[in-house]
Amino acid sequence: MKHSILLALAFMMCLGLHAQTLYVPGNVQSSNNGNVGIGTQDPTATLHVNGDIAWGSSGSKLSPAGTIELKGAGTPYIDFSNSSADDFDARIMLKDDNKLGLTGANFGVGTNSPLSLLSIYKANVGTNTDGLDHSLLYLNNGNERDGSIVIKSHGAHKDEVIGALKFHSSPDALNYSQSAIKALANQDATANALAFYTASSNSQQEGTEVMRIQGDRIGILTPNPDAKLTVNGDIHAKEVRVDLNFPAPDYVFQPDYSLVPLVDVKKYIQENHHLSEVPSATEMEENGIDVASMNMLLLKKVEELTLYLIKQNEINQKQAEEIEALKERLLNLEQ
Structure with missing residues (x-):
C-alpha cells in the first residue's frame, strides 16, 4: 500500500496538480513491469486508468469512452508543438462566444500535409499544387467524379438567400466592397435562382445584382427574365448569328x-x-x-x-x- 501511495503521489505531481488533500481509495496498483494502474489490477501502460480523469473544479475530464471535456470560465484550449519551447505551433481554442478557432497551422481532412488553410482530401491524386501554399481552401476528390459541395435550406421565402459565395475587398481597411454569387429561393415548383452581384464603389458592401440564372433563362440587369436571354440594356458584339426557323x-x-x-x-x-x-x-x-x-x-x-x-x-x-x-x-x- 505504501508503494502504491508513493506512485499515486508521483503521478499527481507529474500532472502539476498541487492539491491540499490526496485521497487514495485503495485501488492504485503497481505491476512487476513498472506500470501503474488506477482502477485496474493489470495495467498495460506506464499509467493505466480505468475510469474518468478529472481535474479542477469546472468539470474537465478525460473519459474511457474516448472523449475529452474541457470546461472553464475562461478560454479552454489545446496547444500543439513540435519542440519543447514554451510557444506553440498550433492551438485549438474555444472563445467565450462559442466559436472554436484553429490558429498557427493548416487544417487537413484526409491528409497529414494540408497545403491550404483548409484541405479536404478523398484521395491525393495529381501533383500540380501551384498556388496552394497561399490558398484558403483546397478540395481533392481523387478519382471520383462528383465533388459536390451541398448547401440545403428548407422553407425559404422567395428571393431569400439559401447559400452564397462572397468576395470582399478592402483597400483602406475601413470600407469594403462585395462581389457575390448567391443561390436564391423561389416559390412553388419554380427552380431556385443563381444571382451574381458586383459593386460599383469601394464602400458598396452588398453589391448590386447584375445577372440571374432562373431555370433555363438568363437575365442581365433584370431579376425576371422572360426569354432564354433577357438583357435590360445595350448589347455590343462583333458578330451576331441568328438561326432561322422559317424560310428566307x-x-x-x-x-x-x-x-x-x-x-x-x-x-x-x-x-x-x-x-x-x-x-x-x-x-x-x-x-x-x-x-x-x-x-x-x-x-x-x-x-x-x-x-x-x-x-x-x-x-x-x-x-x-x-x-x-x-x-x-x-x-x-x-x-
Missing part, C-alpha cells in the same frame, strides 16, 4: 409569285401609314421586334422593291425605244 424570302423571285400592284401599295399606306405585313410603330413600341423575322421581312420588301424597279426599268426601256422611233419618223417627215 427568296420565294419572291419565283415566277408564280404575285407582286402587289403599286396602286394597291399606295392605297394601303394611305390607310394604315405603314407597309403591309410590317408592324405599326405602336405595336413595335409595345411588343418590341423579333430580329430574325424583322430582318427577313425587310429582305422580302427589298426583294419586292427590286422586282418593282426591274419592271419599271423594262417600261422605261420600252418607252425610250418608242421615243427614239418617233424621233426618227419625225426627222424623216421634216426632210
Whole structure:
C-alpha cells in the first residue's frame, strides 16, 4: 500500500496538480513491469486508468469512452508543438462566444500535409499544387467524379438567400466592397435562382445584382427574365448569328409569285401609314421586334422593291425605244 501511495503521489505531481488533500481509495496498483494502474489490477501502460480523469473544479475530464471535456470560465484550449519551447505551433481554442478557432497551422481532412488553410482530401491524386501554399481552401476528390459541395435550406421565402459565395475587398481597411454569387429561393415548383452581384464603389458592401440564372433563362440587369436571354440594356458584339426557323424570302423571285400592284401599295399606306405585313410603330413600341423575322421581312420588301424597279426599268426601256422611233419618223417627215 505504501508503494502504491508513493506512485499515486508521483503521478499527481507529474500532472502539476498541487492539491491540499490526496485521497487514495485503495485501488492504485503497481505491476512487476513498472506500470501503474488506477482502477485496474493489470495495467498495460506506464499509467493505466480505468475510469474518468478529472481535474479542477469546472468539470474537465478525460473519459474511457474516448472523449475529452474541457470546461472553464475562461478560454479552454489545446496547444500543439513540435519542440519543447514554451510557444506553440498550433492551438485549438474555444472563445467565450462559442466559436472554436484553429490558429498557427493548416487544417487537413484526409491528409497529414494540408497545403491550404483548409484541405479536404478523398484521395491525393495529381501533383500540380501551384498556388496552394497561399490558398484558403483546397478540395481533392481523387478519382471520383462528383465533388459536390451541398448547401440545403428548407422553407425559404422567395428571393431569400439559401447559400452564397462572397468576395470582399478592402483597400483602406475601413470600407469594403462585395462581389457575390448567391443561390436564391423561389416559390412553388419554380427552380431556385443563381444571382451574381458586383459593386460599383469601394464602400458598396452588398453589391448590386447584375445577372440571374432562373431555370433555363438568363437575365442581365433584370431579376425576371422572360426569354432564354433577357438583357435590360445595350448589347455590343462583333458578330451576331441568328438561326432561322422559317424560310428566307427568296420565294419572291419565283415566277408564280404575285407582286402587289403599286396602286394597291399606295392605297394601303394611305390607310394604315405603314407597309403591309410590317408592324405599326405602336405595336413595335409595345411588343418590341423579333430580329430574325424583322430582318427577313425587310429582305422580302427589298426583294419586292427590286422586282418593282426591274419592271419599271423594262417600261422605261420600252418607252425610250418608242421615243427614239418617233424621233426618227419625225426627222424623216421634216426632210
